[in-house]
Amino acid sequence: MKTAEDARGACSEGPREIGLCLLCGLPGAGKSTFARALSHQLRLERGWAVGVVTYDDVMPDAFLEEASARPLPSQWKLLRQELLKYLEYFLMAVINGCQMSAPPNRTATMWEHFIICLKDQDLVSSAALETQSCYLLTKTAVSRPLFLILDDNFYYQSMRYEVYQLARKYSLGFCQLFLDCSLETCLQRNGQRPQALPAETIHLMARKIEKPNPEKNAWEHNSLTIQNTPCSSEASLKLTDLLLTALENPVKDIEDNVEQKETDRIICSTNVLHQADQTLRRIVSQTMKEAKDEQVVPFNLKLLAEELNKLKAEFLEDLRHGNKKYLCSQQTIHVSDVISFFHYEKDNIVQKYFSKPH
Numbered sequence: 617m618k619t620a621e622d623a624r625g626a627c628s629e630g631p632r633e634i635g636l637c638l639l640c641g642l643p644g645a646g647k648s649t650f651a652r653a654l655s656h657q658l659r660l661e662r663g664w665a666v667g668v669v670t671y672d673d674v675m676p677d678a679f680l681e682e683a684s685a686r687p688l689p690s691q692w693k694l695l696r697q698e699l700l701k702y703l704e705y706f707l708m709a710v711i712n713g714c715q716m717s718a719p720p721n722r723t724a725t726m727w728e729h730f731i732i733c734l735k736d737q738d739l740v741s742s743a744a745l746e747t748q749s750c751y752l753l754t755k756t757a758v759s760r761p762l763f764l765i766l767d768d769n770f771y772y773q774s775m776r777y778e779v780y781q782l783a784r785k786y787s788l789g790f791c792q793l794f795l796d797c798s799l800e801t802c803l804q805r806n807g808q809r810p811q812a813l814p815a816e817t818i819h820l821m822a823r824k825i826e827k828p829n830p831e832k833n834a835w836e837h838n839s840l841t842i843q844n845t846p847c848s849s850e851a852s853l854k855l856t857d858l859l860l861t862a863l864e865n866p867v868k869d870i871e872d873n874v875e876q877k878e879t880d881r882i883i884c885s886t887n888v889l890h891q892a893d894q895t896l897r898r899i900v901s902q903t904m905k906e907a908k909d910e911q912v913v914p915f916n917l918k919l920l921a922e923e924l925n926k927l928k929a930e931f932l933e934d935l936r937h938g939n940k941k942y943l944c945s946q947q948t949i950h951v952s953d954v955i956s957f958f959h960y961e962k963d964n965i966v967q968k969y970f971s972k973p974h
């Protein structure tokens with residue numbers, strides 16, 4: 617792993633450096649305040665392009681006006697996933713250095729807020745081809761290292777994992793900041809806000825929150841806890857180091873490939889098995905029908921059926937365990953090959969029972 621000392625500045629060459637940093641913590645922990653300060657600092661000191669995406673600002677207002685109109689958790693989940701899709705569209709445009717298109721299925725208000733959020737931070741140009749649902753990226757967005765800071769509670773590990781998957785999909789840097797703040801302080805700050813959340817919600821979240829756990833989850837190893845005190849210079853250094861390390865060591869897709877390959881193998885073998893099973897059944901019943909037409913005596917019909925079913929079971933068993941008894945040294949098992957070999961073996965059996973060659 618490269619260290620932060622190797623980190624390059626704004627004028628780096630080579631592949632674009634893009635990072636996702638998510639903030640996690642209770643309502644009132646100070647995430648939005650922290651995100652604004654961090655983004656200012658990174659722009660100023662590092663010359664990076666930074667986009668803070670504050671979920672509360674982008675999610676449709678209509679849901680937030682009245683507590684009774686708030687969406688159910690399952691709807692929040694869908695909205696969060698929709699927002700991640702928007703981020704993906706933006707990232708694809710940055711990576712490919714092209715315009716950003718609007719996703720086909722989108723919640724109009726949310727998309728509008730998302731665009732405003734990007735424009736306000738000089739990531740999307742105002743002179744856009746919006747009538748065609750296309751958006752031009754600014755020079756800032758495409759020419760500097762870019763950090764997107766996602767500002768939401770992310771209190772379940774599963775919520776954070778969705779962001780990690782996005783980082784992995786595009787080989788981006790990924791890190792997490794946990795804003796550690798006592799429940800009392802959060803409640804007190806929340807109480808002073810014009811649109812305060814019900815205190816009960818914060819109590820509940822405090823009980824349910826799953827803090828980043830790098831010991832348990834390898835994918836959370838780039839995590840840092842920020843205490844609710846003014847940042848000491850040591851904490852500030854740690855933070856910079858975390859961000860640089862994330863940028864310099866994008867998430868690799870290797871583990872996923874191994875998992876994916878195994879999944880593909882299982883799906884593939886399940887399909888092969890299923891198809892083979894169906895086809896072999898048809899062949900057996902067709903052969904039995906022909907045997908009856910040939911007036912094979914009932915006793916022999918019974919023996920033939922037993923032999924064919926035994927052969928079928930052996931084939932399926934071999935396929936299930938990946939044996940290639942009937943398939944020599946071929947790497948890939950094709951259903952058509954299985955069927956050919958089955959026909960061959962079946963014909964050897966059949967000729968014992970049929971009076972004329974079959």
Ligand SMILES: Nc1ncnc2c1ncn2[C@@H]1O[C@H](COP(=O)(O)OP(=O)(O)OP(=O)(O)O)[C@@H](O)[C@H]1O
Nearest residue numbers: 641642643644645646647648649650672769805844
């Ligand atoms: N370090 C701090 N010291 C004192 N007050 C703070 C601090 N950080 C934030 N606040 C205040 O606490 C309130 C909540 O802060 P902020 O909106 O940043 O929290 P948040 O974690 O983003 O909350 P939410 O998750 O509900 O959006 C604001 O009024 C803010 O000014």
